[in-house]
Amino acid sequence: MIKNLKKYLYVNNHVFLNRIITIAAIFVIALIVYGFSNSSTDYFLKISRSIDLFGNVFREITANYVEEIDPEVFVKAGINGMLGSxxxxxxxIDEKEIDEVQLITSGTYGGIGVTVGLRDGFITIIGLMEGYSAQRLGVQPGDRVLEVDGKPTIGMKPDELRTLTRGEPGTEVRLKIERDGEPQPLEFVLVREIIQLKNVTFADYIDNGIAYIRLERFTTNAGDELRLALKELKLKGDLKGIILDLRGNPGGLLESAVDVVEKFVNKGNLVVSTKGRTPDSEKKYFVNEEPVVPYVPLVVLINKQSASASEIVAGAIQDLDRGLIVGTRSFGKGLVQTVMPLLNNSRLKITTARYYTPSGRCIQEIDYQNKTREGIYATTPDSMKRVFRTLRGRLELEGGGITPDSTIPEPERSALYDALMRRSMFFRFATYYSTLHSDTPEVLNDDVLLVEFRKFLDSLNFSYSDEFEVKLKELCDAADKCRYSKEIKNQVEQLKSKILSEKINVLDRYKEEILTAIKPEIMSRYKGQKGMIETSLKDDIQVQTALGLLKDRDGYTKRLNPN
Structure with a gap:
């Protein structure tokens, strides 16, 4: 049997495929992985006939179709359609995409340490990784990339620019940058380095003895980074409580999820089990080391973007009653993938098993093998889900992700906030602000900040329509269509005028929401990602809820001990 590579879990998009010979290889893998689990010779016969049929169709089309067919493009479509079912x-995974697999599993690549995105049609530096070439040589968030090695970036997508900036460590890449406040473009000669993405992007005390740790991914080093962070926190102060933030974490390596749980749970406990069609897919993963913090109160934050490996951690902490889960329900990915080698240095990532939390529940949300007539994937309603119990008897349902012990919805955003975000106004204002104020601000005054932001928006002639205005316009159109009197139309126009006059003070109405978005962006210009995260936590309702639970020791204990 083809040897399985390291298993990992994460939400990923479909990729196009390569070379006709791969079709046969995939069928052979299906035969090896699944065929031997079925004693009927009919199964082997079906596989053989399917390979022959596919080959016959491919040969006939490529030889006789009215237009010349590119065999490689044609087979990509065929494999894509097959796996799409x-x-x-x-x-x-094509040979060209192997680097992406390495990035997901090991967290390393050759690059200059920048995060880029589109802002107002320009490829813009969104963030910098501390200690790497771009940050050391003075590239700044908000810089617009005009050229890469002499190649203009106009019309370029962020992924295309990433391809140009990544490469062999030690090689050079030249950037031409446009920066607010600079009369002429700036040129940088940067040297590519081995970039190591951090799993733990923040770990520090945020209240009296209570630490906040953000874990953004599960690469090979996740457990080691967490162990180091916990040890440093213990050396720094009296660790009385931990908030482990897995919100927005899409997952990664299964083994790394187990490694993370091992830092909190006593040795010998079951963390997760997997089960598929083949005997070797049935495995149990236990805690094999002494925990770093076995008894420190723990709250884990999750949301809809917390998936796979994040759900393994949250599920284990919940089932073993090691801590409380706060936030919103997680994504619901309970499937395990195994990467298998194919010809020409390509890979097949195939779902080989489901995983189960310590109580035995599978949290998979969608049944991909069952669709309704409308093409919608089937899900199981809560009323039909089986009930499981945690170690101390708390009730939990299977399927549909991890349900928090304390559900705290994320704040609903106003139409103003959405409009400002879509047009990158918070980001652009932070860049503008930092050009005017070179020194790191000790305190950001709310009233002064709002006045400056209003002037900034006015200078750009920013405008938007809220839901009320949209409905009012529909009312005006309906009034015209139905031929209402001029008096009615005048009243509607008067209402429109009143709305416009009141919109002048719209920033005051949404002051708290606006400042919550502006402040972290500004602090990121002075203190990087750490400053951004630290500032955002003060207004994060889910973090503040977690703090409240950890401060109330009696309440925390009662929640974990229902009886």
């Missing part, structure tokens, strides 16, 4: 996590 399964789940979104079973993918073919």
């Amino acid at each position: 399964l789940d979104p996590y079973t993918n073919f």
Whole structure:
């Protein structure tokens, strides 16, 4: 049997596939992985006939179709269609995409340490990784990239620019930058380095003895980074409580999820088990080391973007009653993928098993093998889900992700906030602000900040329409269509005028929401990602809820001990 590579879990998009010979290889893998589990010779016969049929169709089309067919493009479409009938996590990985697999699993790549995105049609530096070439040589967030090695970036997508800036460590890349406040473009000669993405992007005390740790991914080093962070926190102060933030964490390596749980749970406990169609897919993963913090109160934060490995951690902490889960329900990915080698240095990532939390529940949300007539994937309603119990008897339902012990919805955003975000106004204002104020601000005055932001928006002639205005316009159109009197139309126009006059003070109405977005962006210009995270936590309702739970020791204990 083809040897399985390291297993990992994450939400991923479909990739296009390569070379006709791969079709046969995929069928052979299906034969090896699944065929031997079925004693009927009919199964082997079906596989053989399917390979022959596919080959015959391919040969006839490429030889006789009215237009010349590119065999490689044609086979990509065929494989893509075949895998598309399964789940979104079973993918073919082309030789060109092997680096992306390495990035997801090891967290390393050759680059200059920048995060880029589109802002007002320009490829813009969104963030910098501390200690790497771009940050050391003075590239700043908000810089607009005009050229890469002499190649203009106009019309370029962020992924295209990433391809140009990444490469062999030690090689040079030249950037031409446009920066607010600079009369002429700036040129940088940067040297590519081995970039190591951090799993733990923040770990510090945020209240009296209570630490906040943000874990953004599960690469090979996740457990080691967490262990180091916890030890440093213990050396720094009296660790009385921990908030582990897994919100927005899409997952990664299964083994790394186990490694993370091992830092909190006593040795010998079951963390997760997997089960598929083949005997070797049935495995149990236990805690094999002494924990770093076995008894420190723990709250884990999750949301809809917390998936796979994040759900393994949250599920284990919940089932073993090691801590409380706060936030919103997680994504619901309970499937395990295995990466298998194919010809020409390509890979097949195939779903081989489901995983189960310590209580035995599978949290998979969608049944990809069952669709309704409308093409909608089937899900199980809560009323039909089985009930499981945690170690101390708390009730939990299977499927549909991890349900928090304390559900705290994320704040609803106003139409103003959405409009400002879509047009990158918070980001652009932070860049503008930092050009005017070179020194790191000790305190950001709310009233002064709002006045400056209003002037900034006015200078750009920013405008937007809220839901009320949209409905009012529909009312005006309906009035015209139905031929209402001029008096009615005048009243509607008067209402429109009143709305416009009141919109002048719209920033005051949404002051708290606006400042919550502006302040972290500004602090990121002075203190990087750490400053951004630290500032955002003060207004984060889910973090503040977690703090309240950890401060109330009696309440925390009662929640974990229902009886």
